[in-house]
Amino acid sequence: MDDRLPAQRDEILEEEARFADEQYARHEGDFAINQFMFDKYAHPVRWWDWREQSARLMGDLAGKEVLDFGCGMGEESTYFAKLGARVTAIDISPKGVEMTQERAAYNGLGDRVQALVMAADPTEFEDKSFQVIHGLGILHHVGLEPGLLEVKRLLAPGGVGVFLEPMGNSSLLEKIKYDLLGKKLDLEATDHERPITLAELEPLKNQFDSLEVYPYHLFFRVRRFLPKALHQTLRKLDYYLLKLIPPLKHFAGAVVLKVRAA
Numbered sequence: 001m002d003d004r005l006p007a008q009r010d011e012i013l014e015e016e017a018r019f020a021d022e023q024y025a026r027h028e029g030d031f032a033i034n035q036f037m038f039d040k041y042a043h044p045v046r047w048w049d050w051r052e053q054s055a056r057l058m059g060d061l062a063g064k065e066v067l068d069f070g071c072g073m074g075e076e077s078t079y080f081a082k083l084g085a086r087v088t089a090i091d092i093s094p095k096g097v098e099m100t101q102e103r104a105a106y107n108g109l110g111d112r113v114q115a116l117v118m119a120a121d122p123t124e125f126e127d128k129s130f131q132v133i134h135g136l137g138i139l140h141h142v143g144l145e146p147g148l149l150e151v152k153r154l155l156a157p158g159g160v161g162v163f164l165e166p167m168g169n170s171s172l173l174e175k176i177k178y179d180l181l182g183k184k185l186d187l188e189a190t191d192h193e194r195p196i197t198l199a200e201l202e203p204l205k206n207q208f209d210s211l212e213v214y215p216y217h218l219f220f221r222v223r224r225f226l227p228k229a230l231h232q233t234l235r236k237l238d239y240y241l242l243k244l245i246p247p248l249k250h251f252a253g254a255v256v257l258k259v260r261a262a
Contacts, residue, residue: 013092013119016092016093017092020072020092020095021095024093024095024099027073028095031099031102031106032106033079033082034075038082040052041055042083047239048238048239048240050164050216051164053216054162057212057256057258058132058134058160059160061080061083062083064132065085065086065088065131065132066080066086066132066134067125068087068089068090069135069138070120070135070138071089071090071100071115072091072100072137073096073100074101074104074113076134078109081104085112085132087104087112088114089113090116090123091117092118092119094117097115098115100115101115120141121143121150123154127154128153128154128157130154130155130159131155131160132159132160132161133154133155133160134161135147135162135163137166138163140165140193141193144201144204145203145204148161152207152208159260160260161257162256162257163257164256165196166195166196167195167196167198169199169251169252198213198255201213208259208262209260210259210260211257211258211260212259213255215242215248215254216242216252216255216256217238217253218238218242218252218253220234220235220238220253221254
């Protein structure tokens with residue numbers, strides 16, 4: 001094994017943490033629950049919305065031990081706690097963890113959320129610690145395989161993990177997105193993150209009792225060029241096109257994954 005790898009990994013984590021700290025600091029002090037977003041998790045009915053799909057796949061969270069795997073600023077952690085979960089939230093960003101705990105306290109949920117500065121691969125938790133694991137844009141940072149294998153270790157028998165991730169199966173579309181439209185789309189990313197691909201998922205299917213894939217975002221990825229009034233229509237168009245023409249998933253820009261532990 002290359003002796004430089006641990007040092008390189010630490011350097012990457014520090015860079016990612018600094019980047020996240022800078023992004024999160026812009027929103028410090030804005031801790032009120034966004035009722036519109038909360039309703040997506042509390043009353044999911046529109047499967048063309050990937051957050052509502054993720055809420056459906058997680059199921060009833062009341063009384064569950066939930067890990068928010070890469071919690072960011074803690075919005076989802078707070079939603080899950082409000083829905084009755086006991087939430088453990090981790091992130092490598094000290095600022096994000098601080099804001100997560102402050103957000104929970106501000107909304108009267110401080111006793112239901114424990115936020116910790118911790119890497120996702122590996123974590124410091126014991127095997128089979130959680131019934132539900134949620135991640136929003138985390139696996140493409142830590143790597144699909146190491147991330148999901150850690151999720152497998154942490155899930156209790158029958159537990160589920162649900163992840164919302166950017167997907168980049170088409171190298172041409174990825175080049176257009178980042179090289180030609182990156183500034184117009186206001187895309188901000190570190191050098192170490194990479195969208196996941198369907199091909200990467202195939203060998204991981206045998207690690208779980210089940211692995212479900214729900215592709216999203218064909219036309220929705222260009223929503224910033226269009227009026228907000230059209231956004232819902234784009235979501236619906238994407239959803240039904242992907243259902244009716246499965247090969248289009250190769251061009252999808254996002255995916256919701258659900259894994260179930262044996």
